[in-house]
Amino acid sequence: MDKLDIQEITNGYRERLRRLALFDPLYELDRKREQDQAKNIIDMKGFGLLTLLFFFEQKLMRQYKIGTNELAGFLHKLTESSYQLEETDYERIARTIIQTFRPTTGRKRSFTFFNWETSQDETIEYSILKANNFDMKTNTQYYTLDEDGLELIFATKEFYSEFQLSINQLMLRKQLEKGEFKGALRQINEMRIDVESLEERIIKLKREIQRSIVSEETFERYKQLLEDINGRLIREDEEFKELRQFVKETRERLYSKDIHKKEKKTYDLILTITRELESVHYNHSRLLEQTFALKNTTLITAQESLYYTGIQAFNFDQDLVSHIISEPLPLEAMSGVLHPFFKVEENQMWSPLTLLAEQNITEEQEERAENRLLDMQDDADDPYRNELIKKYKDIMQYFLLAYESNRGSTLSEFIDYLKEYGDSTLYKQRYFYHFWLVLHQRSPIIKGKMDGDEGKTLLDDALALLGGRRLIVQEGKGIIKGNKRFSIQEMILRLEAEKS
Numbered sequence: 001m002d003k004l005d006i007q008e009i010t011n012g013y014r015e016r017l018r019r020l021a022l023f024d025p026l027y028e029l030d031r032k033r034e035q036d037q038a039k040n041i042i043d044m045k046g047f048g049l050l051t052l053l054f055f056f057e058q059k060l061m062r063q064y065k066i067g068t069n070e071l072a073g074f075l076h077k078l079t080e081s082s083y084q085l086e087e088t089d090y091e092r093i094a095r096t097i098i099q100t101f102r103p104t105t106g107r108k109r110s111f112t113f114f115n116w117e118t119s120q121d122e123t124i125e126y127s128i129l130k131a132n133n134f135d136m137k138t139n140t141q142y143y144t145l146d147e148d149g150l151e152l153i154f155a156t157k158e159f160y161s162e163f164q165l166s167i168n169q170l171m172l173r174k175q176l177e178k179g180e181f182k183g184a185l186r187q188i189n190e191m192r193i194d195v196e197s198l199e200e201r202i203i204k205l206k207r208e209i210q211r212s213i214v215s216e217e218t219f220e221r222y223k224q225l226l227e228d229i230n231g232r233l234i235r236e237d238e239e240f241k242e243l244r245q246f247v248k249e250t251r252e253r254l255y256s257k258d259i260h261k262k263e264k265k266t267y268d269l270i271l272t273i274t275r276e277l278e279s280v281h282y283n284h285s286r287l288l289e290q291t292f293a294l295k296n297t298t299l300i301t302a303q304e305s306l307y308y309t310g311i312q313a314f315n316f317d318q319d320l321v322s323h324i325i326s327e328p329l330p331l332e333a334m335s336g337v338l339h340p341f342f343k344v345e346e347n348q349m350w351s352p353l354t355l356l357a358e359q360n361i362t363e364e365q366e367e368r369a370e371n372r373l374l375d376m377q378d379d380a381d382d383p384y385r386n387e388l389i390k391k392y393k394d395i396m397q398y399f400l401l402a403y404e405s406n407r408g409s410t411l412s413e414f415i416d417y418l419k420e421y422g423d424s425t426l427y428k429q430r431y432f433y434h435f436w437l438v439l440h441q442r443s444p445i446i447k448g449k450m451d452g453d454e455g456k457t458l459l460d461d462a463l464a465l466l467g468g469r470r471l472i473v474q475e476g477k478g479i480i481k482g483n484k485r486f487s488i489q490e491m492i493l494r495l496e497a498e499k500s
Contacts, residue, residue, distance in 0.1 A: 013117040021111035101128040396462035411491040443473040
């Protein structure tokens with residue numbers, strides 16, 4: 001008992017009690033004995049929480065003209081299958097709830113208590129709902145959540161338990177930055193409790209996984225849960241490392257200024273903080289290892305046991321043969337039933353002609369990179385190649401129009417231009433992307449044809465449109481997805497006059 005710091009225990013007593021006072025209106029509603037027409041007790045506390053959620057949702061949707069009638073309509077729609085109430089009853093209940101959250105006196109709700117930190121009687125005022133607007137024509141008062149109402153909403157979510165350790169880490173950093181070493185040590189002790197709670201939850205989760213995985217859907221749900229926990233633990237571990245580095249730098253700074261001699265108590269606190277923080281970080285690292293093991297061993301083992309349980313429970317005659325014989329299934333359905341039991345096709349034959357097939361054998365010293373565009377290869381009468389030449393020419397014509405309209409500086413801008421003014425089918429075809437890939441490889445394109453190209457190429461008609469200009473195609477940032485089938489890297493397109 002001698003080691004207890006009474007002042008430290010009661011520190012912030014008023015703020016803690018203020019958070020408890022926010023729940024007082026809900027318990028006040030719970031004491032109201034409202035009944036429906038069938039003499040069933042109405043859950044007034046639940047109605048109060050539903051009211052807060054309703055106003056919160058309206059605030060998110062930026063709907064501010066919410067009054068008694070709107071709340072009564074919401075409660076009626078939500079609970080009409082549970083209670084036998086008339087519309088007037090819902091309006092009366094809605095009015096009662098609003099008056100509980102916001103008294104008709106116009107003053108804030110108050111809570112009187114004895115403050116054990118200051119040893120005095122004190123009063124806390126808080127406001128759950130506030131007046132937002134008033135309609136003079138219909139004489140209707142509108143309400144919205146006040147700051148304390150928002151805090152009450154957040155306090156009812158499972159937010160603080162999930163991220164309490166991260167919140168404590170942020171608070172610890174702030175305390176260390178301000179030099180509040182005594183409070184920082186207490187914060188580390190709270191973090192120790194959080195880590196112990198996390199360890200109990202992981203142990204409980206391990207047992208649930210071993211006991212509860214009975215289907216593939218359950219397995220996927222636990223898998224996602226473990227991934228979320230693991231991701232959060234990794235972020236917390238990184239924050240622990242930064243905190244330890246920060247404490248180390250603080251200790252070295254105090255040591256360099258000889259504070260360890262002048263203020264020995266402060267320096268001893270820093271050493272204690274260092275030691276305790278390392279201990280908490282070590283326990284937290286063990287949690288990280290446990291989640292890895294839980295994910296890589298326990299979860300996979302549970303899935304395998306589910307698989308083998310299914311195999312053992314499967315009866316070929318009963319589940320397959322009798323199903324096929326007893327029901328007159330059409331041929332298409334028969335193939336669907338039998339398909340999972342077919343073996344994968346295995347073809348172990350090979351043709352001796354593959355030994356005599358043409359092979360591309362070249363000596364290493366004779367290899368040369370061909371810097372040529374696509375040749376016609378004496379297939380001038382091939383209708384497919386002729387159509388390709390025409391399409392390439394169309395692409396170049398549209399590009400020149402887009403470039404003159406300042407819509408062709410990038411490939412993505414050119415595609416947007418085609419969507420609005422050009423042929424929207426062009427960028428949905430494979431040859432559109434081949435066209436730009438070839439130009440990018442041969443960039444810059446000079447005089448409509450590169451030097452070294454012999455004979456007629458597929459791009460001659462298209463590049464002839466450049467005239468005395470040269471086209472430069474460079475890589476840009478990002479990936480363009482023209483449609484579901486094709487994607488290409490962004491390209492920067494530029495036309496320049498040919499240098500003399």
